[in-house]
Amino acid sequence: MALNRSHVAALGAALLLSSCSFATDALWPSLTGEDPSQAAQSEAAQAPQSGDRAMAAPTLGTGASASPPLLGTTRFVPPPVTAAQPTGTFVGQKVSQLRSELGILQTNVRQRNDNLQEIRRATTQNSQRYHGTVAAVNARLQLGTTPGNPVLVSQWNTAQSELDRIGLDIAAMNSLANSVAADSAMVSYLLETTRATYGLQGAIDEDHRQLAILEDETNRTLVLIDRLLNELSEDISRQTAYVGNERRSLTAISLAIKNGEYYGQSLTSRAYLSAAPLTSAAPASGSGGFAATNRRPLVVIRFDRADVPYQQALYNAVSRALERRPQAAFELVAVTPSQGTPAENALNASKAKRHADDVLRTLTEMGLPANRVNLSSTTSAEAATNEVHIYVQ
Numbered sequence: 001m002a003l004n005r006s007h008v009a010a011l012g013a014a015l016l017l018s019s020c021s022f023a024t025d026a027l028w029p030s031l032t033g034e035d036p037s038q039a040a041q042s043e044a045a046q047a048p049q050s051g052d053r054a055m056a057a058p059t060l061g062t063g064a065s066a067s068p069p070l071l072g073t074t075r076f077v078p079p080p081v082t083a084a085q086p087t088g089t090f091v092g093q094k095v096s097q098l099r100s101e102l103g104i105l106q107t108n109v110r111q112r113n114d115n116l117q118e119i120r121r122a123t124t125q126n127s128q129r130y131h132g133t134v135a136a137v138n139a140r141l142q143l144g145t146t147p148g149n150p151v152l153v154s155q156w157n158t159a160q161s162e163l164d165r166i167g168l169d170i171a172a173m174n175s176l177a178n179s180v181a182a183d184s185a186m187v188s189y190l191l192e193t194t195r196a197t198y199g200l201q202g203a204i205d206e207d208h209r210q211l212a213i214l215e216d217e218t219n220r221t222l223v224l225i226d227r228l229l230n231e232l233s234e235d236i237s238r239q240t241a242y243v244g245n246e247r248r249s250l251t252a253i254s255l256a257i258k259n260g261e262y263y264g265q266s267l268t269s270r271a272y273l274s275a276a277p278l279t280s281a282a283p284a285s286g287s288g289g290f291a292a293t294n295r296r297p298l299v300v301i302r303f304d305r306a307d308v309p310y311q312q313a314l315y316n317a318v319s320r321a322l323e324r325r326p327q328a329a330f331e332l333v334a335v336t337p338s339q340g341t342p343a344e345n346a347l348n349a350s351k352a353k354r355h356a357d358d359v360l361r362t363l364t365e366m367g368l369p370a371n372r373v374n375l376s377s378t379t380s381a382e383a384a385t386n387e388v389h390i391y392v393q
Contacts, residue, residue, distance in 0.1 A: 068127040069238035071120045072231040076113040078106045078221050084210045091203035095210050098194055102218055105190065108183055109225060115176055116232065123169040123239065130162035130246070137253060147260035156250065156257055163246055170243065173236045180229045187222045194218055248367045255365040259311060297389040298330075303355050304385040314359070314390070315366055321392055328392050330363075332356050334377040335387040345379070352386040353377055359388050 081103045086092055137155050145152060194215045198208065299317045301310045321328055334352035336345065356375055364370050374393070 068124075068131070069242050071123060071235050071239075074227070074231055075117065076109060076224055076228040078109050078224050079217070081106065081217055082213050084213070087204060087206050087210075089202055089204055089207055091197060091200050091207040092210070094197050094200065095207060095214060098190060098197070098218075099210075099214055102187075102190055102214065102221065105183060105186055106221060108179075109221065109228070112176060112180055112183065112228065115172075116228070119169055119172050119176065120235075123166060126162050126165045126169065130159055130166065133159040133162060134249075134253070137257070141253075141256050141261060145260050148258055149260065152257045156254060159253075160250060163243060163250065166239065167243055170236060170239050173232060173239070177229065177232050177236065180225060180232060184222070184225045184229055187218060187225055191215070191218045191222055251365060252367045255311075255362070261312065295391055297333075298392050299388075299390040301355075301359065301388045301390075302385055303351075303387065310359075311362055314362065318363065318366075318368065318390070325392070329372045329374070330368075331374050331376065331391040331393055332360055333389040333391065334375070335380050335383050335389055336377070337383045337385065338379040338381045348386055349377065349379075352388070355386055356388050359390070 081099055084095070084099070086096060133155055137152055137159065140149070140152055194211060197211055298321055299310075299314055301308060301314070318330070321330075334349070334356040336348040336352045338345070340348070356377070360370075360373055360375065363373060380387075
């Protein structure tokens with residue numbers, strides 16, 4: 001009985017992988033490797049081991065989201081303006097006016113600091129709620145659930161709302177940065193005016209002493225405002241990049257909810273967006289000219305039945321490829337059998353291209369930028385059914 005059960009398990013694994021097979025060398029293609037049809041027998045012999053790999057849970061972590069970026073912690077509170085007795089001269093009156101304007105400006109800076117600290121607290125709270133919701137969704141997906149689970153859909157909508165709140169926090173930071181920039185222009189004007197006051201006639205020594213103190217305090221306020229503006233700009237930049245990445249991660253999570261299983265982190269985290277762009281921002285397509293005979297595919301998906309469950313295995317293969325070459329691009333080739341009448345060949349070519357479009361859509365939903373993928377089509381005498389081959393460029 002034990003022997004019969006082992007035979008049944010091996011046969012089941014082989015049948016499961018009849019629709020989606022992978023190249024050897026740990027899913028990494030060799031540009032001079034053998035044609036996949038020549039290794040069909042060896043792949044069939046290794047079907048049980050490949051089945052274990054394809055059906056294993058992802059090993060990319062428990063969450064699709066990275067930790068939120070750290071915000072600045074500096075508090076920008078300028079020291080008060082030094083009080084002074086009026087001297088009764090025209091220059092003394094000018095110094096008193098400049099001192100009053102600097103005091104008003106410092107009051108504005110304290111208010112900007114209070115606003116910044118409040119925005120930081122709100123952003124931190126929104127980020128914590130967002131990551132808590134995403135973690136709950138990912139935990140449920142990894143345990144397994146029904147496709148389109150309404151509870152997960154509701155949690156996904158909540159996570160989207162929390163991420164939108166973080167976007168509103170970024171907008172508030174931008175508005176605050178504009179106000180701080182206006183303060184920076186004002187303090188620069190005060191500093192220039194203070195230095196120009198030295199040249200006015202009718203001043204006494206006390207006027208120049210007060211001017212020196214005022215110049216020093218104005219210069220310190222200028223430095224403080226510049227630091228505030230720089231730290232605020234860094235927060236905005238980090239938060240903007242973070243929200244963009246999280247939106248792509250939510251897209252990958254929505255695909256997992258739709259299918260009822262978790263694939264792993266968004267491929268965007270591995271396909272660095274700073275890579276050199278390809279010749280076109282949109283996927284290129286062609287036909288007939290792709291030489292696949294001397295290349296080993298990363299993935300071969302055989303559409304020999306309806307609803308081939310290739311998504312998890314495809315994610316694992318592409319993710320591992322991007323781990324080795326983060327800037328890699330991919331070629332999706334729609335392969336149709338060359339046997340048959342012209343009408344049958346035309347029908348098969350149309351179906352193969354639709355399958356390739358579906359695979360491309362799946363990759364983009366997983367977070368792979370569309371400009372990393374090119375489309376082409378070809379025919380093969382060895383193919384028994386419509387196939388999609390994925391190559392690493």
